[in-house]
Amino acid sequence: MNTIELTPKNVSEILKKNQELCLNRINRYFGAFETRIFSKSKYEKREKEGEPEPKGFTGSFFERYSKKSDLESFDGNDVSAAICLSIEGRGFWVASLLKEDIDLSCFSGLAYEECISDVSNDFFDKPGISQVLDGLLKINGIGLVVASKLLASKRPFLFPIFDRDASKFFGVQVPTNKKMAKSTYLGWCKSWQQVVSNLGVKRELEKIGKNTSIKTNDQISPLRLLDVIFWFEGQPKEEQKLKC
DSSP states (O other), rough: OOOOOHHHHHHHHHHHHHHHHHHHHHHHSSOOOOOSSOOHHHHHHHHTTTTTOOOOGGGGGGHHHHSSSOOSSSOOHHHHHHHHOEEEEEEOHHHHHHHHHHOOTTTSSSSSTTOOTOOTTTTGGHHHHHHHHHHHHHHTTOHHHHHHHHHHHHOOTTTTTHHHHHHHTTOOOSHHHHHHHHHHHHHHHHHHHHHHHOHHHHHHHHHHHHOOOOTTTTSHHHHHHHHHHHHHOOTTTTOOOOOO
């Protein structure tokens, strides 16, 4: 996979050059979902025999659980939202997360739809954000990817997901230790703040949003739309690639 730097100019150009593909990816991701009735191995066997894959992506349910969660604390809806994004909900970290009662006062007063482009430039430098990350990352079983998905559930318009596939596209690797994890994620947030705040990116996303067939598009954050577009790039079965 070729990598590019995560900058407003690069993202804007990619969206502009790939309008149809971006729209297709969003419509597929948030489209119809077919209830899974077989095991994963059964579906894989059926696929080899020429049977179609089940429709839909579990991640399309992320917002439904996220919207139901408590604005001021992590709860089971955040865990369910994160699990929809293909993480394993092991009891030891789920129980620990709820027991720790992590202080979210640094952003609990912000609306659910508070956008990353509307907070101050130094928002992610504030001690409270680092303390929340420290509280999450100290729990056995919660690494950077899981922590980012839990934060994104709390405020999906404010906190970007750190996904292995999307981050790899931008040349950012999953860190090997928790100290690096925090600095990597905060840097990731600042980069996406610049991207989402960019007028060119906003304009291209609006074009895509106007044409999407997804009824809940107005409840899906710009960060999620962008994450979905770039997540697809790392999927082995995705044959059509973005023009950079």
